[in-house]
Amino acid sequence: MMTLNLSFFGKSCLVIAEAGNLRQLIVTALHQIGLPNVAKADDIEAAIYELSQSAYDAVICAEAEFAGSVEVVKRIRRDCRGPAAAVPIIYLTGNMDPAHLSMILNSGANSVMTLPIGTRSLLKNLTRAMTDSREFIAHHNYRGPCRRGKNRNAKYSGPRRRATDSQHSKPPNPPSGSSMPRGVQSAPAMRDNGQRPVLPRAEEIPSLSAREATILNGVNKIATSIERLRQDMQSTDNTSTRQRLREGLHEAAHRLVNLLSLADLSYPQDGQKGNILLEKLDAIKGTFLKVLADIAQHRLEIVSSDIDRIIMGNEFPLGCSETLSERLGAVEEIVMVMGGARKLGDGMKQSLSRAWRDVHRIQEAEGNFILVELTQGKRGCATKPLGNSRFMDDELQVAASQADVMRSLKENG
Structure with missing residues (x-):
């Protein structure tokens, strides 16, 4: 269901994600917050082409497991021409490692979101990105929104490389009674x-x-x-x-x-x-x-x-494969927040894979029951697809619910 949100009237967004199910999930969430004009790209070349052909108000770059997607942000900033190079970019990640978050922001992204996707958080981040008033910096080492915070600029004691910094050739004097900022010390390993x-x-x-x-x-x-x-x-x-x-x-x-x-x-x-x-x-x-x-x-x-x-x-309520699939999907959603399948041990990966295979077996058993008991009723058996596992390729089909079965049996005596 699409929500009426006049602040996004006439706005458009480009979603970049290699995984099709993740891409569609983001599109659905954007529709829910009232942004109907959404285009999709599954790799950087397609994204660069889309940005060269149409003007977008925001870009969402998403990956369930971090591989080389930070490079996507850098390519947009470096290879696009005109206003497209400065388009607000929201980076969606399942990794909360501080070094990783810092890398994302230093690649030129306007903001970072974490999986799982929430419409409230998406609305807040999208609004913030579209109204971001920070200066766009174009330097050979960095292209993106200004990374100097309001307080950081007053304390900054390093080299000033911008043309607008010429009047600030010397670092400001520290307040009386305080010392100059110390060098950066790395935080100890967790x-x-x-x-x-x-x-x-x-x-x-x-x-x-x-x-x-x-x-x-x-x-x-x-x-x-x-x-x-x-x-x-x-x-x-x-x-x-x-x-x-x-x-x-x-x-x-x-x-x-x-x-x-x-x-x-x-x-x-x-x-x-x-x-x-x-x-x-x-x-x-x-x-x-x-x-x-x-x-x-x-x-x-x-x-x-x-x-x-x-x-x-060998006994089960019909339609239970759908419920079991939802429960396994909830487990995988937790895993996504942890950082994806790469954070799982081999034992849990095997248990999760075995559980999905067994749900598929239960679904097939439900389907066989439907074929035997209901084909004489001249009534189509409505099925709907279950959501894919985030870590498996098998797509499950759920059989008719128990209510459908009982209604059909009653109609056919």
């Missing part, structure tokens, strides 16, 4: 022990700046969200709990990405304070990913157990 980090509240550290207090308060909110996710892991696997879990994942993932961007990952300007904040973000990110892995494993074990029970008992 070592997650599965425990929730002990985090102070911002008001307990009066020396924090407003930006640092915002980051620390955000980290504490994410910690609260993680605790809710941990509790939801033990809840019954049904439509309601899957929806609640999905909303929690959206909330925590988007908060985390926003905080990672706010923490100024590329060039922390506050010396040791900046690194302390990055350490806290690293710790909370590790805990978040650990909880996601536990939830995915736990939910997959429950679904697999139900599948085994159905197959071994």
